[in-house]
Amino acid sequence: MDFDTRVKLAIYNHFATTGLAPAPAEVATSMDAQVENVLESYQRLRAQRLLVLEADGASIRMAPPFSGVPTQHAVEANGVRYFANCAWDALGIPAALQKAATVHSRCAQSGEAFHLHVGTRGPEPSDWLFHCLVPAAKWWDDIVFT
Numbered sequence: 001m002d003f004d005t006r007v008k009l010a011i012y013n014h015f016a017t018t019g020l021a022p023a024p025a026e027v028a029t030s031m032d033a034q035v036e037n038v039l040e041s042y043q044r045l046r047a048q049r050l051l052v053l054e055a056d057g058a059s060i061r062m063a064p065p066f067s068g069v070p071t072q073h074a075v076e077a078n079g080v081r082y083f084a085n086c087a088w089d090a091l092g093i094p095a096a097l098q099k100a101a102t103v104h105s106r107c108a109q110s111g112e113a114f115h116l117h118v119g120t121r122g123p124e125p126s127d128w129l130f131h132c133l134v135p136a137a138k139w140w141d142d143i144v145f146t
Contacts, residue, residue: 021068065092
C-alpha cells in the first residue's frame with residue numbers, strides 16, 4: 001500500500017474513532033512516519049480532492065464526508081458525535097461507518113430543527129426534500145461554500 005493511501009486511511013480511522021480531525025503529528029505517530037512526510041501527503045491528497053485543508057496547509061477542514069470543523073450537520077453514532085460538511089455528507093457518515101446513526105440538522109430556509117434516523121440500509125422514510133443550491137458539477141469550484 002502506498003504512503004498516501006496509508007495517510008488517508010489513518011485520517012479516516014481517526015475521524016471514525018474520535019469524530020475529530022487528526023493533527024498531522026497524530027497521523028505521523030499512528031503510521032510511524034515523519035510529520036513532514038505526512039504534510040507532503042496532505043498536499044497530494046488535496047490535489048486529488050480527497051482532503052480540504054485550512055490555509056495553514058496542516059489542519060484538515062474536510063475529509064468527505066467528515067468535517068474537521070463544527071457545522072450545523074451533526075451525526076451521532078455509537079456515542080460519538082461527528083460533523084458533516086453538508087446535508088448530503090450527513091447521510092454519508094453512517095454509510096462510511098456502516099453503522100446506524102441519527103442526523104441532527106436544521107432546515108436552511110425555516111431554521112426548523114430536524115432529526116433523522118439512518119439505519120445501515122439507509123434513512124427512515126421522510127417527506128423532506130434535499131435541495132442543492134449549487135449543481136454537483138460545480139461543488140469543487142468553492143467546496144467550502146457549497
